[in-house]
Amino acid sequence: xxxxxxxxxxxxxxxxxxxxxxxxxSGAQRLVLFGPSGAGKTQTLKVIAGLVRADSGHVRVAGRTxxxxxxGVDLSPQQRQLAYVFQDYALFPHLTVRQNIAFARRGGWIxxxxxxxxxxxxxxxxxxxxxxxxxxxxxxxxxxxxxxxALARALMNNPSxxxxxxxxxxxxxxxxxxxxxxxxxxxxxxxIPMLLITHDDDDVRSLADQVVHLRAGQVVSxxxxxxAAEAGSAAxx
Amino acid sequence: MEGAWVALALTLKVAGWATALNLIFGVGVGYAxxxxxxPGRELADAVLTLPMVMPPTVLGYYMLVLIGTHGPIGAWxxxxxxxxxxxxxxxxxxxxxxxxxxxxxxxxRAAFETVxxxxxxxxxxxxxxxxxVFFRVSLPLAGRGVLAGLLLAFARALGEFGATLMVAGSIPGKTQTLSIAVYExxxxxxxxxxxxxxxxxxxTCIAVLLSAGRLAPGRVAPRA
Numbered sequence: 536x537x538x539x540x541x542x543x544x545x546x547x548x549x550x551x552x553x554x555x556x557x558x559x560x561s562g563a564q565r566l567v568l569f570g571p572s573g574a575g576k577t578q579t580l581k582v583i584a585g586l587v588r589a590d591s592g593h594v595r596v597a598g599r600t601x602x603x604x605x606x607g608v609d610l611s612p613q614q615r616q617l618a619y620v621f622q623d624y625a626l627f628p629h630l631t632v633r634q635n636i637a638f639a640r641r642g643g644w645i646x647x648x649x650x651x652x653x654x655x656x657x658x659x660x661x662x663x664x665x666x667x668x669x670x671x672x673x674x675x676x677x678x679x680x681x682x683x684x685a686l687a688r689a690l691m692n693n694p695s696x697x698x699x700x701x702x703x704x705x706x707x708x709x710x711x712x713x714x715x716x717x718x719x720x721x722x723x724x725x726x727i728p729m730l731l732i733t734h735d736d737d738d739v740r741s742l743a744d745q746v747v748h749l750r751a752g753q754v755v756s757x758x759x760x761x762x763a764a765e766a767g768s769a770a771x772x
Numbered sequence: 773m774e775g776a777w778v779a780l781a782l783t784l785k786v787a788g789w790a791t792a793l794n795l796i797f798g799v800g801v802g803y804a805x806x807x808x809x810x811p812g813r814e815l816a817d818a819v820l821t822l823p824m825v826m827p828p829t830v831l832g833y834y835m836l837v838l839i840g841t842h843g844p845i846g847a848w849x850x851x852x853x854x855x856x857x858x859x860x861x862x863x864x865x866x867x868x869x870x871x872x873x874x875x876x877x878x879x880x881r882a883a884f885e886t887v888x889x890x891x892x893x894x895x896x897x898x899x900x901x902x903x904x905v906f907f908r909v910s911l912p913l914a915g916r917g918v919l920a921g922l923l924l925a926f927a928r929a930l931g932e933f934g935a936t937l938m939v940a941g942s943i944p945g946k947t948q949t950l951s952i953a954v955y956e957x958x959x960x961x962x963x964x965x966x967x968x969x970x971x972x973x974x975x976t977c978i979a980v981l982l983s984a985g986r987l988a989p990g991r992v993a994p995r996a
Binding site: 586613615621623639691 | 888891893894895896897898899900901904907908909912913
C-alpha cells in the first residue's frame with residue numbers, strides 16, 4: 536500500500552465548522568483525489584504534508600508513518616520529505632528560477648547566491664527546459680514555465696512522494712493537455728508515487744490509475760461517486 | 773562649536789544603538805504579532821504602541837521608576853553588577869529605544885503581514901527550519917518595510933528629548949544629545965550655538981527621512 540489515510544480533522548472558521556473525515560487505502564502510483572471545490576481536497580493534502588495537523592487517526596505514505604494520533608507520531612513538514620506543488624506554485628518572488636530550484640540544496644539561514652552553479656540543480660533546469668529563463672524572476676516567466684520551476688524545486692531533494700494541488704488550474708486550456716502528458720511522462724520516468732487533487736475530469740482521464748472521490752469532507756465509495764458524478768452532470772444540464 | 777560636534781557624535785551613537793536594539797526587539801515582536809494568533813493580541817498591540825502616543829516625560833518617569841537606583845531593575849543591576857544606569861549614555865539609549873520602538877514594531881508587523889504564509893510553508897516543505905524560513909523568505913520579502921521602519925525609528929531617536937532628559941540628564945559630552953544641547957543653548961542665550969545645532973539637526977533629519985522615503989513600501993518593484 537502506498538497511500539494509507541485514516542484521519543479526522545475539524546476546521547473552525549469563526550462560527551462555521553467543517554469536518555474532514557478521510558479514510559482510504561490505495562496502492563496506485565498515480566492517485567487522483569477528485570471532488571468539487573469546498574470538498575476538503577486542499578486541506579487533505581495539507582494534512583498529508585504536515586501543514587495542518589489532524590485531530591486523530593494516521594497518515595502513512597510509501598511505508599512511512601507521517602502521523603499517528605495513537606502513537607504520538609507527528610513529523611514536521613521538514614521531516615516528511617514530500618514534494619508539494621501549490622495551486623499557484625508559491626515560487627519565491629525574490630529569487631530567480633535557478634535560486635528557486637536550488638533552494639533546498641542549502642540548509643541554513645542564507646539563500647543560494649544568484650551566481651551559484653549547483654550540479655544537480657543545473658541538471659533539473661535542463662530536464663525542465665528552463666535554461667533560457669534560469670536567471671529570470673518568477674513574475675517574468677510564463678505560467679507553464681512557472682509550473683515547471685515549481686516541479687523542479689519540489690523534486691530536487693529526492694522526495695518519497697509528489698503531491699500536487701490543482702497543478703493545471705492556473706494555466707490556459709490549450710496548454711493543459713500538453714503539460715498533463717509531460718507530467719505523466721515525468722512520473723513514469725521517476726517512478727515516484729503521485730497524488731493529485733483536482734475538480735477537472737480531464738486530469739482524471741490523463742493522470743489517474745485510481746480515483747478517490749471526496750464530497751463535503753468525506754470519501755464516497757465508487758458507486759456513490761458515479762451517482763454523485765451523474766447527479767453533478769445532470770445538475771449541469 | 774566644538775561642543776556641537778561632540779553632541780552630534782553622541783546623538784548618532786545613542787540613536788544607532790537604540791535602532792540596533794529595535795532591529796532585534798521591534799522586528800522580532802512585529803514578526804510574532806503578524807504570525808501568532810493568541811487571545812488579547814490587539815490589546816498587546818495597543819500596549820506596545822503606547823510609547824508613540826504617551827508624552828515622553830511620562831515614559832521617562834516610568835523608566836526612572838524602573839531603572840533608577842531604587843527601582844526594581846536599577847536596584848538589581850546595582851546590587852549584582854555594580855551598574856548604575858541612570859544618567860549615563862546607556863540610559864539615553866534605553867529612552868530612545870523605548871520611544872522609537874512602536875515605529876519599528878508597527879512597520880515590521882505590517883510588512884510581515886503582507887508576506888504570503890504559503891511561501892513560508894513552501895520553504896518548510898523543502899526542509900528548511902524555522903530560523904531559515906525567517907531569514908530566507910519572511911525577512912527578505914518584508915525587508916523594505918522593516919528597513920523603512922528602522923530609519924523612521926532612527927530619526928525619532930535622533931530627536932528624542934523628554935524621556936532622555938528624565939533618565940540621562942544633560943551632562944555635556946556624556947549624555948547631552950543635540951536636542952538637549954539646543955534647549956540648553958537657548959536657555960543660556962547662546963544664539964550662535966543654538967543656530968548651528970539646529971542646522972546640524974535639521975540636515976541630519978532630512979537626510980534620514982529622504983532615505984526612508986526611498987525605501988517605503990509602494991516604491992518597490994511590484995511582485996507578480
